[in-house]
Amino acid sequence: MREFIIRRSFYTLITLFSVATILFFIFRMLPGDPTAQVVSPALDEAAQTRLKHAFGLDRPLYVQYVLYLKNLVTLNWGRSFTTSKPVFDMLGYRFWNTIFLMAAGLCFTLVIGIGGGIIMAWRRNSALDVGSTLVALILQSAPPFVTGILLLIILSYRFDLFPTGGMLTPGIKLQSGILLFLSMDFLHHLVLPTITVAFYYLATPILIMRDSMLEILGSDFIELAKAKGLRPHVIMLNHAARNALLPIVTVSSVMVGFAIGGQVIVEQVFSWPGMGQLMVQSASCQDYPVAQATFMLLAVLVIVINLLADISYGYLDPRIKLVRSMQE
Amino acid sequence: MKLEAIKNFTAGQARIITKNKFGVFGSVVLLFFGLVGILTPWLAPHDPWVSLYGADGCLAMLRPPCLEFPLGTTIMGRDILSQMVYATRTTVLIGLVSGLISIIIGANFGLLSGYYGGKLDEILMRFTDIVYGMPFLPFLIVLIALFGRSLWFVIIAICCIVWRTSARVIRAQTLAIKQRQFILAAKARGCSNFRIIYKHIMPNLLPLLLLYTSFNIAWSILAEAGASFLGFGDPSNLSWGGMLYNLWISGKVRTAWWWFAWPSICIILLVSSLVFISRAYEEIANPRLKQR
Amino acid sequence: MKRILLEIKNLKTSYRTEKGTVKAVDGVTLYIKENEVFGLVGESGCGKSTLIRSIMRLLPQSAQMTAEMLRFSGYDLLSMTESEFREKILWQEISLVPQSAMNALNPVYRVGNQIMEAIRAHREDDKVERVRKTEDLFHLVGLQSAFMKSYPHELSGGMRQRAMIAMSLVLEPALIIMDEPTTGLDVLVQERILRKLKLIRQTWMERSGATASILLITHDISVIAEMSDRIGIMYSGQLMEMASAMDLFYEPYHPYTLGLKNSFPSILALDSDLISIPGAPPNLIEEIPGCVFAARCPFAIPECREIRPEFREVKPDHFIACIRTDHVEDFRRLAGVKSTWQS
Numbered sequence: 001m002r003e004f005i006i007r008r009s010f011y012t013l014i015t016l017f018s019v020a021t022i023l024f025f026i027f028r029m030l031p032g033d034p035t036a037q038v039v040s041p042a043l044d045e046a047a048q049t050r051l052k053h054a055f056g057l058d059r060p061l062y063v064q065y066v067l068y069l070k071n072l073v074t075l076n077w078g079r080s081f082t083t084s085k086p087v088f089d090m091l092g093y094r095f096w097n098t099i100f101l102m103a104a105g106l107c108f109t110l111v112i113g114i115g116g117g118i119i120m121a122w123r124r125n126s127a128l129d130v131g132s133t134l135v136a137l138i139l140q141s142a143p144p145f146v147t148g149i150l151l152l153i154i155l156s157y158r159f160d161l162f163p164t165g166g167m168l169t170p171g172i173k174l175q176s177g178i179l180l181f182l183s184m185d186f187l188h189h190l191v192l193p194t195i196t197v198a199f200y201y202l203a204t205p206i207l208i209m210r211d212s213m214l215e216i217l218g219s220d221f222i223e224l225a226k227a228k229g230l231r232p233h234v235i236m237l238n239h240a241a242r243n244a245l246l247p248i249v250t251v252s253s254v255m256v257g258f259a260i261g262g263q264v265i266v267e268q269v270f271s272w273p274g275m276g277q278l279m280v281q282s283a284s285c286q287d288y289p290v291a292q293a294t295f296m297l298l299a300v301l302v303i304v305i306n307l308l309a310d311i312s313y314g315y316l317d318p319r320i321k322l323v324r325s326m327q328e
Numbered sequence: 329m330k331l332e333a334i335k336n337f338t339a340g341q342a343r344i345i346t347k348n349k350f351g352v353f354g355s356v357v358l359l360f361f362g363l364v365g366i367l368t369p370w371l372a373p374h375d376p377w378v379s380l381y382g383a384d385g386c387l388a389m390l391r392p393p394c395l396e397f398p399l400g401t402t403i404m405g406r407d408i409l410s411q412m413v414y415a416t417r418t419t420v421l422i423g424l425v426s427g428l429i430s431i432i433i434g435a436n437f438g439l440l441s442g443y444y445g446g447k448l449d450e451i452l453m454r455f456t457d458i459v460y461g462m463p464f465l466p467f468l469i470v471l472i473a474l475f476g477r478s479l480w481f482v483i484i485a486i487c488c489i490v491w492r493t494s495a496r497v498i499r500a501q502t503l504a505i506k507q508r509q510f511i512l513a514a515k516a517r518g519c520s521n522f523r524i525i526y527k528h529i530m531p532n533l534l535p536l537l538l539l540y541t542s543f544n545i546a547w548s549i550l551a552e553a554g555a556s557f558l559g560f561g562d563p564s565n566l567s568w569g570g571m572l573y574n575l576w577i578s579g580k581v582r583t584a585w586w587w588f589a590w591p592s593i594c595i596i597l598l599v600s601s602l603v604f605i606s607r608a609y610e611e612i613a614n615p616r617l618k619q620r
Numbered sequence: 621m622k623r624i625l626l627e628i629k630n631l632k633t634s635y636r637t638e639k640g641t642v643k644a645v646d647g648v649t650l651y652i653k654e655n656e657v658f659g660l661v662g663e664s665g666c667g668k669s670t671l672i673r674s675i676m677r678l679l680p681q682s683a684q685m686t687a688e689m690l691r692f693s694g695y696d697l698l699s700m701t702e703s704e705f706r707e708k709i710l711w712q713e714i715s716l717v718p719q720s721a722m723n724a725l726n727p728v729y730r731v732g733n734q735i736m737e738a739i740r741a742h743r744e745d746d747k748v749e750r751v752r753k754t755e756d757l758f759h760l761v762g763l764q765s766a767f768m769k770s771y772p773h774e775l776s777g778g779m780r781q782r783a784m785i786a787m788s789l790v791l792e793p794a795l796i797i798m799d800e801p802t803t804g805l806d807v808l809v810q811e812r813i814l815r816k817l818k819l820i821r822q823t824w825m826e827r828s829g830a831t832a833s834i835l836l837i838t839h840d841i842s843v844i845a846e847m848s849d850r851i852g853i854m855y856s857g858q859l860m861e862m863a864s865a866m867d868l869f870y871e872p873y874h875p876y877t878l879g880l881k882n883s884f885p886s887i888l889a890l891d892s893d894l895i896s897i898p899g900a901p902p903n904l905i906e907e908i909p910g911c912v913f914a915a916r917c918p919f920a921i922p923e924c925r926e927i928r929p930e931f932r933e934v935k936p937d938h939f940i941a942c943i944r945t946d947h948v949e950d951f952r953r954l955a956g957v958k959s960t961w962q963s
Contacts, residue, residue, distance in 0.1 A: 011454075018458045022462075137604065137607065138596060141546070143557070143569070145572065145576075146592040146596065149572075152581070220723040223678055224718060224725075225726070226678055227716045229712065229741055231741070242726075260465065262465075264466060264558070265554055265557065265558065268558060292470075298466050303461040
């Protein structure tokens with residue numbers, strides 16, 4: 001098992017490294033002056049030359065590459081073109097805001113998705129099953145800005161139940177840190193974006209869980225469990241669901257890749273001060289250092305979550321350990 | 329000979345899709361949007377870019393749906409119906425082109441990787457892992473921000489990423505089919521690898537391929553809608569997402585419900601029709617979903 | 621005189637399918653006594669598996685079962701509620717060793733735990749008791765206790781089957797149903813397993829003092845011959861003949877049984893050709909008037925195709941579904957000749 005984790009982690013590092021490299025080259029392929037993404041064209045000639053030298057931009061490509069990697073790892077992510085603040089500082093709190101929203105959405109999704117899938121399989125072909133399938137498929141087809149704006153129109157504009165955006169009501173003075181995340185005001189602002197995020201992810205786990213459950217319910221070991229005289233809910237949960245969960249873990253890593261896109265949109269619609277919003281802003285005004293760093297951070301998020309999903313799959317499915325060790 | 333095969337194939341697929349209520353709905357919707365996309369110049373009553381004046385002589389700003397403007401107008405006085413018709417063309421085009429290109433890439437990756445195994449498999453799959461590590465929408469945004477907002481860049485950017493899921497799935501199936509007797513028999517007959525992959529294995533993967541083509545088109549449409557909504561679409565080629573972007577920046581979301589409704593409904597309709605058709609294929613690939 | 625443990629009268633089970641109603645079990649009447657091995661033989665698809673699933677209420681929703689009587693050890697199985705059936709009958713009184721034991725174990729739980737789960741579902745024993753019981757049974761079937769902690773995929777097919785046998789014994793049921801325990805195994809392994817099964821049963825009964833009957837399902841007549849006290853011959857959803865093993869082998873009545881006997885090469889008559897029954901079993905969806913075997917029976921007369929023969933007792937404890945029992949001597953003689961079957 002430990003070998004498995006080490007192997008996976010190693011591959012993850014390679015992936016991270018490759019993504020960083022690809023990013024490096026993409027930015028270098030910019031039409032026009034390639035140094036424009038590091039040194040703001042708004043500065044005067046002399047300042048530009050000085051900065052170029054400082055960043056090593058007058059050195060050969062491979063040297064720049066090494067410098068780039070070094071800076072990336074040492075968290076020296078340059079300065080924003082628009083605010084001139086260090087990028088790292090700008091990203092700091094936004095990272096946590098995004099994570100929190102994602103986590104909230106993910107929890108919601110998993111609970112409803114897994115629970116819903118089990119219930120749908122149990123009450124197969126009932127009105128609940130067919131209706132839920134329909135709803136899930138439609139949600140899957142609705143981009144998050146549609147659901148988000150719809151929720152805003154109904155729950156916020158019309159009925160004034162929830163704030164129209166932002167993370168906190170302007171002007172409120174609250175303690176920072178963990179307490180911030182538990183305050184009523186924050187939670188009030190959290191509701192609509194979380195529902196939107198959750199709706200966006202929801203279709204995949206719920207339908208996969210249902211399909212997976214139905215497949216498993218036809219297995220021999222389920223028949224045996226019934227023959228053993230186990231009660232129906234024990235069979236559903238301990239035997240069927242436990243096995244049906246495995247595909248969800250695999251698919252959740254794929255989901256996260258798409259989900260980050262949804263995250264970006266939700267943050268825009270609800271003016272949630274997270275990395276997604278920053279990504280959009282910086283890309284629109286060509287603040288390249290910020291855009292580059294934000295992208296990298298989002299990629300890191302996706303890759304690390306994939307790694308965690310792989311590892312937990314290894315824990316959940318005892319057959320995997322055997323297969324892996326046989327391959328190596 | 330070839331024509332017959334194609335006719336049989338299409339008839340077979342049509343049967344599969346229409347067997348299922350979902351499939352029928354999906355096909356009808358797809359056909360509808362396809363037709364609108366083709367007949368665009370004849371269907372749009374006005375030029376979508378021109379600010380229009382109402383019968384009363386005033387600028388037709390933010391008019392709700394009425395006889396003059398059946399779907400309403402935007403803040404610039406442009407006819408939403410005409411915009412919708414032209415946007416249908418853009419959206420369908422992007423979806424189709426990106427979807428088809430990406431399934432071709434994905435299928436080949438999967439087939440070659442699965443069939444040859446060994447070093448090639450390692451390399452292709454590691455590459456796929458890297459692409460999986462790229463968050464989709466941020467990648468689109470970065471590419472478009474760097475290279476410009478043109479229709480073709482959007483398509484290229486989408487194609488760079490969407491193929492990844494089909495690659496993995498098709499590889500898995502190829503691995504399974506590779507072991508079967510008829511493949512071993514073909515090898516023993518001396519069939520070239522090329523023949524085996526494209527004449528023997530691929531046809532067996534057809535339902536899966538069609539399933540993922542459907543998905544890829546759906547994902548491309550959603551991706552483009554997302555990018556356009558955030559302002560990264562092609563400004564000269566309006567899409568439904570782009571229309572919603574215009575709405576969003578005008579700040580009139582609260583009042584102009586019609587401007588929000590029609591593009592949103594169309595996106596949902598089009599994508600769900602693709603998803604429904606996919607569901608019909610999934611039930612074939614996995615009949616246990618229907619029985620018992 | 622042994623008492624009757626399981627009594628079935630006119631059991632019918634059908635499945636609703638797209639193509640029509642499949643009558644998998646079409647009026648089966650049989651009984652199994654205490655402390656005996658009852659072998660149920662028949663070709664694949666003759667309804668044996670459906671029969672046992674009907675008894676144990678493991679049928680899918682698309683199936684419908686009716687019976688005039690289904691009694692087990694004083695319980696009327698037909699009138700029991702689901703929870704009663706689950707608590708009192710399943711596994712406690714009747715247990716099952718399914719076909720392909722390979723897949724009958726849940727892949728994500730350890731084998732020992734799955735056995736103890738069966739105990740926990742029905743008894744109030746504490747953990748130590750359960751572990752001890754399971755360990756005991758493991759030893760009985762020839763598995764080391766260390767394997768209790770293994771996952772199913774870590775054991776070989778044979779070991780998994782033995783674990784399944786252990787599991788079936790754990791609550792000391794009165795009836796153990798074994799579905800094709802030797803299918804897919806080569807003759808030598810079959811031999812070993814059968815001997816082992818006999819040994820296990822003997823040892824277990826001596827040790828626990830309990831007696832158990834076994835309902836052994838197979839399509840292999842030689843296995844039946846080895847193991848059974850009484851035998852039932854099933855064809856196309858109906859019982860053709862039911863008798864003690866001795867009676868069946870030395871004084872068979874039904875043409876189908878006679879045909880089956882021919883399908884086995886005898887070591888004593890190395891030169892003779894194998895005589896097989898021509899034709900194939902009928903489609904279970906069709907309504908067949910008269911005897912189901914008439915189409916392939918060399919001794920059939922027109923009446924055979926009109927009236928369905930009653931399953932009646934021709935000798936004490938020997939039942940048969942045929943209207944031409946009066947010619948049985950001739951049939952026995954003619955069945956051994958190849959030309960009889962070729963007309």
